[in-house]
Amino acid sequence: MSALSKVVVVGRDVDLWLSACVLQTALHRAGISVTAVELPTQLHAADVYATQPALEALHNRLRIDEAELLGATRGVFSLGQNFKSGQHAYVHAYGAYGSAIDYKSFFPHWLRARALGANASLEDFSLTAAAAKHGRMLVPDRATESYGRTDYGYHLPSVAYADYLKRLALRSGVTAHEAQKTTCTLDPLTGDVIAVVLDEERRIGGQLFIDASGPEAVLIGSALGVSRESWRKGSPIDRIVIASGNAFASVPAYAEIRAHANGWVGLYPSRSCTHVIQAYSSEGCSSSEALESAAAVSRLALQNAAIRICDPGIRSRSWDRNVVAIGGAACTFDPIHSVEVQALQMGLVHLLSLFPAGEQVEAAERAEFNRVSRLSCERLRDFQVAHYLLNKREVNPSPELAHRIATFRARGEVPLYEHETFPVDSWLAQFIGHGLIPETYDPAADCTPLDVLKSELKRILRFIKDKVLEQATHDAYLQRVCP
The missing domain is CATH 3.50.50.60 (FAD/NAD(P)-binding domain)
Structure with a gap:
């Protein structure tokens, strides 16, 4: 005591x-x-x-x-964040990407299948991402637990x-x-x-x-x-505009981050309104221009606007x-x-x-x-800096982040350090989502027979499709849980 x-x-x-x-x-x-x-x-x-x-x-x-x-x-509820950034678009989903194949990690098998010509994206193998994109709420059960981690946050x-x-x-x-x-x-x-x-x-x-x-x-x-x-x-952002617009008729189970020339606009739905954040550099535009840009990018009539310094x-x-x-x-x-x-x-x-x-x-x-x-x-900071670095923004990565990116590029592995917060799956989503494809992969994946690899990938995709269709829509689940 x-x-x-x-x-x-x-x-x-x-x-x-x-x-x-x-x-x-x-x-x-x-x-x-x-x-x-x-x-x-x-x-x-x-x-x-x-x-x-x-x-x-x-x-x-x-x-x-x-x-x-x-x-x-x-x-x-929120199952993740949907990033739309130039030629790259991906969902940072709160859950596992793929499930073990032949008792080995999924990601090297996906890299091997990709090298052999498979066109399924890494995101296709995320149960959480699939639920988010289909407007469903994912309720964990024995089947999802055996598949892999499924999580959610809130707005x-x-x-x-x-x-x-x-x-x-x-x-x-x-x-x-x-x-x-x-x-x-x-x-x-x-x-x-x-x-x-x-x-x-x-x-x-x-x-x-x-x-x-x-x-x-x-x-x-x-x-x-x-x-x-x-x-x-580590950040090109020094100003933030916060505002709100009307709520979506059907509330998405994710946030959406839309990039533009001078920063990004985030849409965070709730049941009372759609919360909008415009993050930008004051060197590139004024506060009034930023608010106009937020309205244009979000396609919403904005109100309750306020400006903050980001430092x-x-x-x-x-x-x-x-x-x-x-x-x-x-x-x-x-x-x-x-x-x-x-x-x-x-x-x-x-x-x-x-x-x-x-x-x-x-x-x-x-x-x-x-x-x-x-x-x-x-x-936490390194995960954020990686976003800007992979988007070709002028930021300075820490030695740990630079090593992590180099290691991933070389062999598809994500070194983890003491007191990590974001799991490996989040790093995979960000790296692959921004187009960073490893040059090689763990050769243990080559030990899995090709017919087993193909059948397992098909099985996983079928499981995701069937499981997502079982789920209630986000709107229906909210109405049932907290009417």
């Missing part, structure tokens, strides 16, 4: 309330109280969280009822999701205070934060402070002065003294692939695994948290 008894979370929106929910659920039985200090929201009506599949597991730990959540937020309107999490936090016992601004009282001897002062009046003391204030970083940055490293060289980067330390930065306070990302909530979730998982066991925070705990947090964020 930890000797710490009081944790104070200072922040706003989903960073604040997801952190408060997770910490309260994990720590309340150990006698640790969680206090949330809520700063003014920075969300707009058009904001949306397009989440990765791991969030479902976290929701289960928080005992969030999925139907209740989607009903309260007007959110929807959650941000304001409604934050409100939902706030209600959950308060019901679970989190103490909450509102403030327009906060300042910190520091221990003159140690430099630790001993209290936050709300609007120059109320004083909230604590032992461990969580900075969930987003890029403003009121604790880790403003109070403790921890520096921030820019990742601008990817990471704190040099996410845990300094007795302050832990979580989510946007620790690291900010390019909007491609929508990894913000994933990074927030990873930070909370790492924090709980290294939560102080004694009354004082040990240097070793801080050092390990900072190490794994940086590695996790760098893995």
